[in-house]
Amino acid sequence: MLRYALGACLSVLVAVLFFPPDWSVGWGGESQKVAPARLLSRSDLSLYDGEKGSRGLYLAILGQVFDVHKGHKHYGPGGGYHFMAGKDSSLAFITGDFTESGLTDDVSSLSPLEVVALYDWLDFYHKEYQHVGLVVGQFYDETGQPTEALLEVEASLAEGQKLKAQSEAEKILFPPCNSEWSSSRGKRVWCSTKR
Structure with missing residues (x-):
């Protein structure tokens, strides 16, 4: 396992040292020319x-x-x-x-x-x-x-x-609360318990 990891690190190092700075390697391993910004x-x-x-x-x-x-x-x-x-x-x-x-x-x-x-x-x-x-x-x-x-x-x-x-x-620790008042029911306060 260690040998595999060292081999992968060495491959990356070689790529960084020897690829021209205006080239990148795509996800599939293919090299792509990166166009300079206009x-x-x-x-x-x-x-x-x-x-x-x-x-x-x-x-x-x-x-x-x-x-x-x-x-x-x-x-x-x-x-x-x-x-x-x-x-x-x-x-x-x-x-x-x-x-x-x-x-x-x-x-x-x-x-x-x-x-x-x-x-x-x-x-x-x-x-x-x-x-x-x-x-x-x-x-x-x-x-x-x-x-x-x-x-x-x-x-x-x-x-x-x-x-x-x-x-x-x-917001997760202190869920929002709401309040309501009506003449028939008075004041009511409730808080969300959803996280």
Whole structure:
């Protein structure tokens, strides 16, 4: 058993040392070329607003760009969320402020729990739409590496996840209670016993 474990560790070490850094090994053991992230400036991204003559229909959240063309009825001209097309308006996903000042990628004002909610939106876009690149600016530098701002958001996310887990644990320990009052029956209080 020990010999098998050592052999497996040695195989991983060899793979790490000898595979080129831009290759990864898939679940089936096959090698796959990993494409470098496409980097877009803010002005490049603005060319993908879905308007007539635009290059497509993109939006960004936390600096990650998604092709939202399949949701054209929502993000295209006349759609309820068209104001998000061609830009990173991360803050608006949480605040609901769809004015020009609210359609920004500056999320420094968000609480840790709000950052958790923002990452829920990011997960939604990863599941529903094609990820096509990164925006150079607030969250990624010219080489596609995370900026200090993104590292701060990720630290806030970690704190928010701890707070959320703590809150959920407290709900299990202290189930919610309800109260009711009527003139005929008076006051009544009951608590859930479900865990």
